[in-house]
Amino acid sequence: MALDTRKKPKLEIMIPLVGTRAELDLQAQLVHQSAAEVFTERKTKVPYLVGTMIELPRAALVAADIARTAEFFSFGTNDLTQTTFGISRDDGSSFLPDYVEQGIHPDDPFTTIDVEGVGRLMRIACTEGRASRPDMKIGICGEHGGDPRSIALCHELGLDYVSCSPFRVPVARLAAAQAALRAKALRAAATRKTPD
Numbered sequence: 001m002a003l004d005t006r007k008k009p010k011l012e013i014m015i016p017l018v019g020t021r022a023e024l025d026l027q028a029q030l031v032h033q034s035a036a037e038v039f040t041e042r043k044t045k046v047p048y049l050v051g052t053m054i055e056l057p058r059a060a061l062v063a064a065d066i067a068r069t070a071e072f073f074s075f076g077t078n079d080l081t082q083t084t085f086g087i088s089r090d091d092g093s094s095f096l097p098d099y100v101e102q103g104i105h106p107d108d109p110f111t112t113i114d115v116e117g118v119g120r121l122m123r124i125a126c127t128e129g130r131a132s133r134p135d136m137k138i139g140i141c142g143e144h145g146g147d148p149r150s151i152a153l154c155h156e157l158g159l160d161y162v163s164c165s166p167f168r169v170p171v172a173r174l175a176a177a178q179a180a181l182r183a184k185a186l187r188a189a190a191t192r193k194t195p196d
Contacts, residue, residue, distance in 0.1 A: 011048035014074055018052045021065045028069055053141075055079035060121035064128035072137040073129055074163075075122055077144040081109050084118050110143070113150040119157075126157050139163060148175035155179035 015027045028050045039045045051072030054060055060080070063073070082089055087096075089110045099105045105114070113119050130136050139161035144150040146168025154162050155176065164172050 009046060011046060012072060013048060013050050014053055014072075015050065016053045016076065017055050017079070018066065018070075019056050019058045020062070021069055024052055024066055024069045051137075053079070054122075054125050056083050057121055060125040063125035064132045067129040067132035067136060070129075070136075071133070072139075073125060074138070075125070075140040075159075076142060077113060077118065077122075077140050077150070078110065078142040080121065081114065081118050081144075084114070084121060085109060107149075112147050113144050113153055115153060119153055122153075122157055126159070137161075143168070146172045148178070151175040152179045152182075155183060 013031050015024055015031075018024045018027070031050050035048060049071040050069075051074065052059070052066060052070045053076040054063065054073050055076035057080070059066060067073070078089060081087075085092075087109075092108075092110060096105065096108045096110070100108055107114075109118065113122075126138055129138065137160045138157075139159050140150075140154060141163040143164060145154075145162035145164030148171065151162055151172060152175065156179075162172055162176065
């Protein structure tokens, strides 16, 4: 199969585990310097964006500042869950089923996004990030991207995409479509006039 050279690549360079804007500024500067060197050497330019993974609670809380440098956010929900709960997902598998059974957690937070904690941090990051950069693309990557309830939360937050492992893509697509239809039905119900 021949490569279609008419298509333009859309590069996104994502810096992980950022906790401060200064940290991202330094990394973005390195990316821009390296890109300029390659563009000069190759005598061509390719458009690209520099963004960050929101994986630390602090990053979510200072998202407005980080968004002054970041051109996109991607929630690393596995790591954001680990750092929010202080639980390693490797160790958690040994006791989280008991926590769910005993009602300590309604669900395994590594399977379904914890709406009250992790979800709240995501909401803060989305709201504040887009306050600084209204056109910011925001999504998630990780296994939560294939969980229907997590996808419903992502839709509610106005995320642009979810990413998950290939075998979960059909479930993710169905869940995203269902979330969009539910939101449309709710909007329609809200605009209906009540009879006099």
